[in-house]
Amino acid sequence: MLSLKEKDRPIVRKLLCAGCCARCVLRFCCVGTSSAYRRSYQDLRKELLAFISEESSPQSLSEEKTDAPPNKRMRIDEDPVTPAQTDSDICPVCLGVLQDFCDPTFTKQVYAVKKQQYEFDSLVLTVSLPTQMSVREVSPAASLLNDIQYFMCLGKEDVIQVKDAFKWAVQGKIGQELGAAVVANVSCPCEVSVGFIHPETEDCHFLANTCPDCFKPTKNKASIFTRMAVVKALEKISEEKHYVCPPKTANTRCTALDTTCLHTSIFIAGRYSKFSRELPQTPWVIDGERRMHGSVEELIAAPLLSSFRADGFNFSSSGREDVDVRTLGNGQPFAVELLNPHRAKFNRNEIKQLQEKINQSSDKIRVRDLQIITREATSRMKEGEEKKTKTYSAFIWTQKAIDSTDLEFLANIKDLRIAQKTPLRVLHRRPLAVRQRLIHSMSTIYLDKHHFTLKLCTQAGTYIKEFVHGDFGRTIPNLCDLMKTDADILELDVESVDVDWPPALPD
The missing domain is CATH 3.30.70.2510 (Alpha-Beta Plaits)
Structure with a gap:
């Protein structure tokens, strides 16, 4: 049984007369029981028709008057109305989403995701709807109540959203099809997305005249009627006269996009x-x-x-x-x-x-x-990209003949501060700047009169080659200045990167 009350009877009658589908009727009656939306469409419509055919007892009418809050009482026509919708009609609110896409035939489309061989234990289902559906959500309420303020005072927590109704109807079937639990946790790493499009977009056009400040053309958007812009405009409208009540009959149903799956990185x-x-x-x-x-x-x-x-x-x-x-x-x-x-x-x-x-x-x-x-x-x-230290080993050539005593002074230099302009060799991809760097320590191994090995412990980000040959004076001081001779680097090795990350693992 549907959790409908006597006060819902005229609402159901009016909505069905306006062509709304059975699940949209449940939404506007604020039926928040998910199991109701999982029932077959034929069963729902049959029960709703039986519900409005029942006669209201004096007791139930009395309860309606006393239970309903003053600001939410219905001002609707109580005359009997025969619903005109047939199974082939298109719901003017959900544009067929809650009619045609909540059965097992549609949920089997997610098999395309299965063929992609994703492996997951749980997933979150996301739904994308046509933008004009936001406008059509308001129109039935305006038509039903002759007072748009009533719908606005309900709030999002009262009227069930199309997305929620759709999820309630299909998520169990999708979970069974994919062999995973469908959860509401937004941090779930796996997301299965179902989207719908609809070719008729004129429903939003009146908003551009009513709230022109909400619609600004942008280079990256094909249409000014983005979801955020439409929602913003709807929040500014407080008069029923702006809406087409009831919504225009749709000539075509929504079309489902390919179901996609995305796993977080x-x-x-x-x-x-x-x-x-x-x-x-x-x-x-x-x-x-x-x-x-x-x-x-x-x-x-x-x-x-x-x-x-x-x-x-x-x-x-x-x-x-x-x-x-x-x-x-x-x-x-x-x-x-x-x-x-x-x-x-x-x-x-x-x-x-x-x-x-x-x-x-x-x-x-x-x-x-x-x-x-x-x-x-x-x-x-x-973190601390320039604070960590790196150790290098450089094979150095000098123009002037040297002996081991010519290198001893280098070991006594500690925390040498140098200024390095962006090297010429990387200037095409890095901005011109002067970077202050530290040479924490140096040691040497004499090889012959024109070659030695230079060991350096430096601040990360130091350009070692430029420190050795000077880069035409762009690094000051440099090894050439210190040794009073031209020098160049023939080979360079990174001996260690002194950062404790990631954690070392046992072999």
Whole structure:
């Protein structure tokens, strides 16, 4: 039985006469029992017709007068009305959404999602409706009550929204079809989206004349009648005369868009070492032409994309090295965002196997401490970007002949502050600025009269090559100034990145 009261009888009669479908009648009668909307459309309509055919007893009429709040009493015609809608008519309010798309035939369309082989235990169902439906929501109330203020005072918490009624009707069937629980938790990682469109949009046109300030043309929008603009305009209208009451008969039903599924991103973190001087961190493209084959991010991401069955990825790291710089020691921290993964659950052993798969795919890199992290944890990789320290080993050439005693003074220099203008080699992609950096300490290993190894511990973000050769005076002071001779860097290695992230894992 439907939870309808005697005071609902004239409302049901008027709504059915206006052509509203059975589920929209329940909505405007504020029936909040979800099981009612899951019943077949034929059963609902049959019971509503039986309900309005019953005669009202004097007792029930008395209850209606005493129970209804003064501001919510009906001012409607009590004359008997024969509902004119047939099963082939289109509901003027929901435009067929609650008529045609709440049965098992439609819910089987989500099988397209199933064929995409998503794996999830729960999902949240989202619904997108045509914009003009917001206008048609108000029109039946205006027609029914001859007073738009009545509908406005009900509020969203009273009248059941089309989206909610649709979800109540189909979410159980969709959950069964996909083998997952449908939840209301907005933080649920998996989202199944059902959308509807309708070609007739003239319902909104009167709003542009009534509230022109709400509709401003924008470059990115095909129509000025966006959902936010229409809702904003409706909130400003307080007079019934603006509405078409009852709503115009629709000539076409809503059309359902393809059901889509979207899983929130999965984030993978780890550290990588790079052993090649011919491997860039990211794909190296100059003037539309790719230089060098492969990259660190591609070697890491390819196995992850395959295993998580993700649509794409974003790669980031706590810093980047030049293509000819090796990264040794414990490696460089990195994070990979996997977009719309179709599989999301991996145990620790499976992640370890993924790490081995990456390491076996190439001898140019090695990954360690691979693990799944939260989105929030990725921010820690960037925290204190310029406060952490990095240790380098540089193979140096000097124009002037030197001996070991010429290098001893470098070990005595501590926390040398240098000023670096944006290097010429990166000026095309970074803004011109002067950056203050610290060389915390230096040590040397003498090799021969023109070569030595320079060990440096520096503030992250220091341009080491420019510190050595000076970059035409753009880095001050530099090694050439300190040694009073021209010098250049022949090879450079990152020995360590001193940041405790991500957490180290046992081998």
